[in-house]
Amino acid sequence: MKFLTIKKRTLCVILVGIILICFVVGVYYAVKTTSSPKAVYTIVIDAGHGGKDGGAIGKITGISENELNLQYAETLKEICENMGIKVVMTRSDLNGLYSPLASNKKKSDMQKRQEIIEQSGADLVVSVHMNAFPLSSSRGAQVFYGLDNDLGQVLAEKIQESLHVSIDYAKAVPKEGDFFILNCTSLPGALIEFGFLSNAEEENLLVSQEYKYEICLAVAHGILEFYEM
Ligand SMILES: [Zn+2]
Known part of the structure; x- marks a missing residue:
């Protein structure tokens, strides 16, 4: 027992x-x-230009817009991911997205970007560019939205406002622009010209790590404000 x-x-x-x-x-x-x-949230970050299409060139540093756009896209990606946003990049190296056999490389490149946006499942698109103008005094970050895209306009306004309050010379109001990357999708989109490579002082700022981070942070805050609406 x-x-x-x-x-x-x-x-x-x-x-x-x-x-x-x-x-x-x-x-x-x-x-x-x-x-x-x-x-x-999921966003597409599009680094403008690439490969044969280098875009604008910095007069002082000689940096190509292709390279600088990619640096900005990567910095913005890192900040957005830290905020919990999923990021899909159209390109992650210096190459263009065109098929090597394509006779019209620009068209092939843009079609590939459109394809990535369509398959991304994203809520919005942000395209990264640098500006250049014959008049060297022109400077300041400018945001564009696509034709007849009301939500895109709101997104562009949020980003532009955020840039305007924290970055010197940033414009106050976004503009409507006829850009393929914005018009190829019904998603809200903003094309950001981060600054002018044709202005010596702004070029020096644009290539500095501090400015890059500061301006990308302002863009990310604008995106968050758009989502919070
Ligand atoms: Zn560009």
Whole structure:
């Protein structure tokens, strides 16, 4: 009888142990799945130009818009991802997106960008560019929205406002622009000319790490404000 009692007790202890382990494992997985939420928002960041199409060239540093756009796109991507936004890039290196066999490389490049936007499942598109103008005194970040795209206009307004309050010389009001990257989709989109490579002082700012981070942070805040509406 004594042997049986001990055996019963051992069985009880084992049973309680198993229940406890199941409980702990259950709680662990419940916490794990609720504490790593999926990104709620997805955006496309498009670094303008690439490959044969270098875009504008900095007169002082000789940097191409292709290269600088990619640096800005990557900085903006990092900031947005830290804010919990999922980012799809149209390009992640200096190459263009055109097919090597394409006779019209520009058209092929733009078609590929449109394809990436369509397949991204994103809520909005931000295209990164640098400006250049014959008049070297022109400067300041300018945001554009696509033709007849009301939500795009609101997005552009939010980004432009955010830039205007934190970045010197940034324009106050966005402009409507006839750009393929904005018109190829019904998604709200903003094309940002971050600054003028034709203005020496602004070129020096644009290539500096501090300015790059500061201006991309302002853009990311504008995007967040758009989402918060
Ligand atoms: Zn450009």
